Amino acid sequence: MKRETRFSEIKLVLLALLVAGSLYAMPSAYSSRLYNLIRDAARPGLTLVQQIKVWESTVAKPDAPDPRVEQLERQLTETKQANRRLELQSLQTAEELHRLKQTGVPNYQTESSDRLLVPDLLEAQLLGESAISLLREGQLLNQGREQGVFESSFVLESDFPLIDQGAAQGIKTGFALYAGQAVIGKIDEVGSWTSSLIPITSVKYRGSARIARRTEQGLQLGTDGILVGLGEGRCELLQIPPTESIQVGQDVYTGEVDRELPLSMQSTLGQPMYYGRIIEAELPRGAPYWKIIIEPAVQISDVKQVSVLRQIINPRRVLAN
Amino acid sequence: MKLFSLMLLGYVCLIAQISVVPDLSPEGFRPNLIVMVTGLTLFWLRDSRVILCGLLAGMVCETFDSAIPGTGAMLLSMLIWLAWRVQIHFQLRSLFSRFVMLAFLAFLFDSLFHVLNRLEAGANLIAELTLLLPQSAGNSLATATVGLILLIVFKLMPFQLQASTSNPARYSPQYYQ
Missing domain, CATH: 2.40.10.350 (Rod shape-determining protein MreC, domain 2)
Known part of the structure; x- marks a missing residue:
């Protein structure tokens, strides 16, 4: 019994060494087939984990965006546009003021006319x-x-x-x-x-x-x-x-x-x-x-x-x- | 049944190693769950089939690490064979001794596997080792800790995965001398 067990142990160690040596010596085209087989075996589990992650991310995501956020964003956009309008008006007024300072205001009353x-x-x-x-x-x-x-x-x-x-x-x-x-x-x-x-x-x-x-x-x-x-x-x-x-x-x-x-x-x-x-x-x-x-x-x-x-x-x- | 359960656990650990472990420890030490399952197989199977398990686990490791073909298989099967001899000789059964065994196994495999695959670095290998060894030590401690947690969990479970110790002859240090 003792000798048989030791013999089988040595046989397994030799087998492991033989397999490792063969993997090292054989062309990569053949060894890669074995590795591809191992990768293929892992694929179903990885696909399952991927699906679980996708499911988790969809569950964690709220179904619809918060209407308050949308409303605030809309208000922000409108305020920005209004600000830009006011800035442009202020620019026009400042330019007009600058021009008037340069040319001076006429002493007589002028009547505004329509542009052609x-x-x-x-x-x-x-x-x-x-x-x-x-x-x-x-x-x-x-x-x-x-x-x-x-x-x-x-x-x-x-x-x-x-x-x-x-x-x-x-x-x-x-x-x-x-x-x-x-x-x-x-x-x-x-x-x-x-x-x-x-x-x-x-x-x-x-x-x-x-x-x-x-x-x-x-x-x-x-x-x-x-x-x-x-x-x-x-x-x-x-x-x-x-x-x-x-x-x-x-x-x-x-x-x-x-x-x-x-x-x-x-x-x-x-x-x-x-x-x-x-x-x-x-x-x-x-x-x-x-x-x-x-x-x-x-x-x-x-x-x-x-x-x-x-x-x-x-x-x-x-x-x- | 025991072998089938261990294979199932090995598959789950392989998937977890690829998809979960990198997310859980993006910068720190990563446990090697494949080596951990091989260690658990060593504790629970207690016969020479564990060398075959080591061979298979080594091939899995070199597949997903894109290592030099044969290095992982040779290294892990030899380390498992040595660990098996040590286990039989010292009759390792306590949680602490198994923790130490797992840590040593993981450390030796991690460091030697990287050394074997970076032999082409030549003179730079010594410089790389200074970075490699602390990382390997951390990885092996993480591996041993996860293994210890699993050992405790399985100990608390109602079913028995460990080998029967009713036959004392099986643990006699003289048996394989």
């Missing part, structure tokens, strides 16, 4: 992929050909997003597009029925912009710079001199004069519009300008409806004549 050109915001829908592909396939063209709709009526070759307003509605190249008070981009090509737009994050976009600083006297706008798209959901503000005080988190608005556009295309809104917020600001040693990266307030993918800014003759003046 007034801003007019035209609502436009962004065309989705399905609508564009329908246009490309000609399914819509075939239906409209009898009414005089041809392929040249659309801007289908452009890679930029399309809006459903074109030359027929008085749209021209370079017109600015807004979503609320935020700048979205500007018109690139104009077809009869549709137009393409350059988003502010596109590398083709250039526009005038300035930074708003919070001071003791309120919000003050800085020097005009040039805002260019970087192509990855970010913009860069160029030509801001080192004398400007720049901080991350400051807001960026449209510039006083857009040097990229002819005077006839300048904004007639009479108030700065919002580009976004500074997320990076760096003044490299010896550099002539700041390096400023801006995160746009609104991405083009977030909106379905935009407003195109155009100029029209004041209807009151027309009626008065």
